[in-house]
Amino acid sequence: MSANSNPLLQTYAQRAAKHSNPAAKLLLETIERKKSNLAISVDVTKSKDFLSIIDSAGPFTHVDILEDFDASLISKLQELSTKHDFVIFEDRKFADIGNTVALQYSSGIHKIASWSHITNAHPVPGPSIITGLSSVGLPLGRGLLLLAEMSTKGSLATGSYTEEAVRMARANRDFVIGFIAQRRMDNVGLVPGAASDGDFLVLTPGVGLDVKGDSMGQQYRTPHEVIVDSGCDVIIVGRGIYKNPDDIPAQAKRYQEAGWTAYLQRLSSKA
Amino acid sequence: MSANSNPLLQTYAQRAAKHSNPAAKLLLETIERKKSNLAISVDVTKSKDFLSIIDSAGPFTHVDILEDFDASLISKLQELSTKHDFVIFEDRKFADIGNTVALQYSSGIHKIASWSHITNAHPVPGPSIITGLSSVGLPLGRGLLLLAEMSTKGSLATGSYTEEAVRMARANRDFVIGFIAQRRMDNVGLVPGAASDGDFLVLTPGVGLDVKGDSMGQQYRTPHEVIVDSGCDVIIVGRGIYKNPDDIPAQAKRYQEAGWTAYLQRLSSKA
Numbered sequence: 001m002s003a004n005s006n007p008l009l010q011t012y013a014q015r016a017a018k019h020s021n022p023a024a025k026l027l028l029e030t031i032e033r034k035k036s037n038l039a040i041s042v043d044v045t046k047s048k049d050f051l052s053i054i055d056s057a058g059p060f061t062h063v064d065i066l067e068d069f070d071a072s073l074i075s076k077l078q079e080l081s082t083k084h085d086f087v088i089f090e091d092r093k094f095a096d097i098g099n100t101v102a103l104q105y106s107s108g109i110h111k112i113a114s115w116s117h118i119t120n121a122h123p124v125p126g127p128s129i130i131t132g133l134s135s136v137g138l139p140l141g142r143g144l145l146l147l148a149e150m151s152t153k154g155s156l157a158t159g160s161y162t163e164e165a166v167r168m169a170r171a172n173r174d175f176v177i178g179f180i181a182q183r184r185m186d187n188v189g190l191v192p193g194a195a196s197d198g199d200f201l202v203l204t205p206g207v208g209l210d211v212k213g214d215s216m217g218q219q220y221r222t223p224h225e226v227i228v229d230s231g232c233d234v235i236i237v238g239r240g241i242y243k244n245p246d247d248i249p250a251q252a253k254r255y256q257e258a259g260w261t262a263y264l265q266r267l268s269s270k271a
Numbered sequence: 272m273s274a275n276s277n278p279l280l281q282t283y284a285q286r287a288a289k290h291s292n293p294a295a296k297l298l299l300e301t302i303e304r305k306k307s308n309l310a311i312s313v314d315v316t317k318s319k320d321f322l323s324i325i326d327s328a329g330p331f332t333h334v335d336i337l338e339d340f341d342a343s344l345i346s347k348l349q350e351l352s353t354k355h356d357f358v359i360f361e362d363r364k365f366a367d368i369g370n371t372v373a374l375q376y377s378s379g380i381h382k383i384a385s386w387s388h389i390t391n392a393h394p395v396p397g398p399s400i401i402t403g404l405s406s407v408g409l410p411l412g413r414g415l416l417l418l419a420e421m422s423t424k425g426s427l428a429t430g431s432y433t434e435e436a437v438r439m440a441r442a443n444r445d446f447v448i449g450f451i452a453q454r455r456m457d458n459v460g461l462v463p464g465a466a467s468d469g470d471f472l473v474l475t476p477g478v479g480l481d482v483k484g485d486s487m488g489q490q491y492r493t494p495h496e497v498i499v500d501s502g503c504d505v506i507i508v509g510r511g512i513y514k515n516p517d518d519i520p521a522q523a524k525r526y527q528e529a530g531w532t533a534y535l536q537r538l539s540s541k542a
Contacts, residue, residue: 130487217399
């Protein structure tokens with residue numbers, strides 16, 4: 001891979017200019033414009049808290065845990081998306097057969113495809129999950145992330161599972177824009193001797209500045225470890241930002257600065 | 272394993288008597304009482320169709336694809352569950368970290384744990400997904416199935432992935448009552464020389480009498496192949512039963528009889 005095409009050495013803006021998927025382009029442009037590679041994971045069960053956190057900080061969602069979800073919530077989310085200039089990523093983790101995920105993505109109460117720029121899926125059902133989701137999302141200009149790795153203790157998304165996930169992504173570049181993973185996937189699952197190509201985004205959960213884990217198997221790393229050491233593109237932070245409601249703007253700023261500083265350090269140290 | 276303890280050679284009633292998890296016991300007793308090892312997968316997007324199919328046939332659900340879901344739907348589903356004497360299994364395929372799945376299971380619009388006797392989860396996040404779901408479901412007497420295999424082409428739930436799923440189930444017998452799989456799991460993932468033990472239920476999707484697959488990677492086998500050849504306990508059938516709305520009761524009866532005949536054949540051929 002030439003320095004010129006290595007995503008690790010390029011700015012988000014350079015990568016945005018080269019990306020053909022509209023959701024990937026939007027995300028990269030937004031990151032550059034806002035100087036923020038922070039995705040905030042808003043895992044709360046009340047719409048009021050959900051909107052208030054997003055208005056304080058900006059998001060990434062689990063709408064299926066909102067107890068009082070209704071269509072008006074999506075209008076409000078979209079207004080906030082414009083007001084605060086953020087991309088919406090519903091962390092749905094689709095994991096069913098093609099026919100079912102197509103219905104789950106397009107239909108139901110949540111109608112995720114109609115408002116979420118980006119969503120994600122587990123590769124475990126095989127390539128048909130991409131076929132099903134793509135049939136709904138591609139015409140709408142959406143993008144999909146595959147869960148190639150997880151941040152939990154004892155995760156089974158390792159070894160050949162991760163390699164297969166990356167191969168499935170390479171075979172579906174029009175719709176699959178990247179990975180949920182703990183490191184860059186550029187050289188994973190390549191046939192020996194083949195050159196890595198393309199620019200898959202890597203969004204990384206399990207990021208925390210203060211704690212190393214929770215009681216339910218989640219494990220945390222710092223923004224520096226994730227962006228500089230592992231070459232990921234976006235840090236996903238949840239409870240670290242909103243666990244104290246009065247402190248959300250300050251914590252969001254703290255993580256945004258840590259993520260951006262790490263990115264600048266990566267660019268300068270590797271140039 | 273002695274013949275006496277081999278689930279393959281026992282009746283559903285014998286197995287019900289020995290099971291300690293209340294959801295597993297309920298399912299086995301219901302199968303025996305109704306002479307039906309058929310689970311109907313009702314994957315439709317309108318409540319009216321959903322209730323009408325269930326009233327014609329009786330179910331297994333994907334409530335997240337219902338466009339007009341509301342709390343009254345659950346009351347109606349529960350009334351039908353009593354009227355037609357069936358167990359409710361929400362095929363949610365949870366696949367996230369422990370903290371998130373606990374919220375998805377207990378909260379949101381759907382509040383699955385409050386009405387679904389059985390649900391299922393992918394083992395990919397590691398044991399923490401069981402910890403998270405169990406914290407909600409065990410106090411309610413619910414049971415969990417792990418997706419140890421999938422019926423789709425190119426599924427990654429194979430080999431060591433399946434073995435790890437079975438080991439996770441063995442370590443959590445109070446809440447994990449069995450598997451979504453294509454065959455019995457009794458001897459999978461055992462330390463060499465160890466005896467298989469316990470009675471995990473095997474519920475099997477991808478069952479069809481008329482077709483071999485769909486355009487999105489689903490693959491079908493017959494009830495005989497699934498129950499007799501592979502030793503599974505429950506056949507899950509969806510579109511095969513309700514694709515023609517006028518024919519639902521006849522198709523449901525046809526699959527129920529095929530599943531029960533196969534079970535009787537297994538008992539007699541192996542006794």
